[in-house]
Amino acid sequence: MCSYKTESNNENKIKRRKFLSIVGNSATGLVTFGALAVTIDFLSPNVIKERPPKFKVGPIQNIQPDTFIYEPEYRVFVVRDGNGAFYAISAICTHLGCNVKWIDSNIRNDSSVAIACPCHGSKFNRKGEVIEGPAPKGLQRFRIKLSDDDLIVDTSDIVSEEEMYLKV
Amino acid sequence: MHSKVWDSIFRSKLPINTNLDRSLVIFNSLTLHIHPVKVREKAIKFSYTFYLGMISFFLFIILIVTGVLLMLYYQPAIPNAYENMKDLQYVVSNGMFLRNLHRWAAHLMVISVFLHMIRVFYAGAYKPPREFNWVVGVVLLVLTLLLSYTGYLLPFDQLSYWAVTVGVNLIQYIPVIGEKTKFLFLGGHEIGEYTLVRFYVLHCVILPLVMVLLIAFHFWRIRKDGGLH
Numbered sequence: 001m002c003s004y005k006t007e008s009n010n011e012n013k014i015k016r017r018k019f020l021s022i023v024g025n026s027a028t029g030l031v032t033f034g035a036l037a038v039t040i041d042f043l044s045p046n047v048i049k050e051r052p053p054k055f056k057v058g059p060i061q062n063i064q065p066d067t068f069i070y071e072p073e074y075r076v077f078v079v080r081d082g083n084g085a086f087y088a089i090s091a092i093c094t095h096l097g098c099n100v101k102w103i104d105s106n107i108r109n110d111s112s113v114a115i116a117c118p119c120h121g122s123k124f125n126r127k128g129e130v131i132e133g134p135a136p137k138g139l140q141r142f143r144i145k146l147s148d149d150d151l152i153v154d155t156s157d158i159v160s161e162e163e164m165y166l167k168v
Numbered sequence: 169m170h171s172k173v174w175d176s177i178f179r180s181k182l183p184i185n186t187n188l189d190r191s192l193v194i195f196n197s198l199t200l201h202i203h204p205v206k207v208r209e210k211a212i213k214f215s216y217t218f219y220l221g222m223i224s225f226f227l228f229i230i231l232i233v234t235g236v237l238l239m240l241y242y243q244p245a246i247p248n249a250y251e252n253m254k255d256l257q258y259v260v261s262n263g264m265f266l267r268n269l270h271r272w273a274a275h276l277m278v279i280s281v282f283l284h285m286i287r288v289f290y291a292g293a294y295k296p297p298r299e300f301n302w303v304v305g306v307v308l309l310v311l312t313l314l315l316s317y318t319g320y321l322l323p324f325d326q327l328s329y330w331a332v333t334v335g336v337n338l339i340q341y342i343p344v345i346g347e348k349t350k351f352l353f354l355g356g357h358e359i360g361e362y363t364l365v366r367f368y369v370l371h372c373v374i375l376p377l378v379m380v381l382l383i384a385f386h387f388w389r390i391r392k393d394g395g396l397h
Contacts, residue, residue, distance in 0.1 A: 040352070048356040097337040098330060119334065 053157075058150030060086070060168060068102060074155055075099060076142065077115075079126065082108060086166040088153045089128040090140040093117040100124065100139065115139070127161065176300040179392075198388045216291070220284035221390075224312075225383065227277040231315075232376065234270040242322070244368035246361055249324040274316055281312050301389040304382055311379050318371035324364060332359060332367070 014022075057069055057078050063086075068079040075091040093100050098119035107114040107126050114126035123132040128139030141164040143157040151166070179196045181189065194200050210216065241260055242252045256263035285305060288294055294302035321332045336353055340346045355362025 043352050043355075045355050045362060048360075048362070050356060050358070050360065095337075096334040098334065119330070 053155045055153055055155075056147075056150045057153065060146070060149055060151060066105075066108070068105065070102070071153075074153070076153060076155065077102065078144070078151060078153060081126075084168060086144050086151060086168065087127070087164045088142040088144045088151075089164075090142065090155075092140070093119065093122055093135055094130075094137050094139060095120055095122050095133075095135040176297065179297075196392065198385060218283075218287060220280055220287050224277055224280045224284055225387075227273045227280060228379070228383070230273040231270060231277065234266050234273065235372065237266055238270055239372060244322070244364045246324065246364060249322060249364060253323040253325075274319060278312055278316055281309050285309060298389070298393055301386060301393070304386050304389070308379065308382055308386060311375055311382070315371060315375050315379070318367045318375065321359075321364065321367045322371065329359060332363070 051073065055071060055074050055076075057063075057071065063069060063078075063080045065080050065084050066082050068077050070077055070091065076088055077091055078086065078088050080086050091100050092098075095117065096119060098117050100115050100117045100122070102114060103116045104112070104114055110125045110127060110129070111131075112125065113123040113131050115124040115128065116122070117135065120134055121132070122130065122135035124135070124139055125131055128141060130136075130138050141159050141161065143154050143159045143163065144166045145152045145154070146166060146168065180193045184190060184193060238256065241256050241263065243249065253267075256267050258264070288302065288305065317332075317335060321328045336350055336359075339353060340350045342349060351357070353363070353366065354360070355366050
């Protein structure tokens, strides 16, 4: 037992060369990972000159029921349905980001194709729900609010179907 | 360490003990011994390779020369990029010729690299000891495609904008890191000034640099394995 202990102590003793190589390799690894992390951090811009998420449409008196307004800068459809309620849906296809187009503005039911994507043929109903792929999910719905006579669409506030309507 | 993969990448047998081993390290080094010891007549017959690799390389040289010249009239900024591209076509002397040369050489390079890969495949030239050079070749094919793709944004017209929108949205589908990678590529949430500069730097500096290094390695490996002169 005793002799075994002495032997293992001798074996476990780190030689100077090995110690220096461990320290050197660890330092190199640390610097490499640090440099990588700092570079990735550097590549993410902190200030982006992108437009603010909210925009204004209106006045609401000018928007007739069963019509829509397309806001090209924000790529958003602001729709007024037959009951007079407003909702806002994104024109960015959920497949690969092309601009979808409103192909038939006379559609009154939810089972017919109202919106289509020219890139890969996805089809949506007037509420932005997918009727035909390859789009994996429906168009994004944005919260819409009334301020005086104008509508404020907030593209940073994505809402469910129940929440998307603004009844006036 | 002495696996098949390792031996395919590093030719020197470890440990290095004899003088022969030491000289073999020099013989097998890219920078110290670039020329082959011998070349077989069969290996330099036209009907064997159709010079497809050489044609790809020559197109790459054309792309560098025309690309550097195009850079002198191009600013990667909005709206300058599109205007510069139009100026190159209608205002700059021989600009249209240079731009078309760059574009057609790029198209042809994709074709010739692809044909080269097919030739190598059907000649069985990927077999040991050339497996790793095949891997390098595949990376070179990917780099060729990436160079075409990053160059596609630079005219900044409708075609560029939507092609890159679709391409970058593909990245988004990568699990976990997709969103972040897309953000890094775009330098924002959608294509803008930063995206243009990022693609410009990738197209003009980073990708060609990696390409040149890998081409050098690729050629040297061919020479060492008794391929073309």
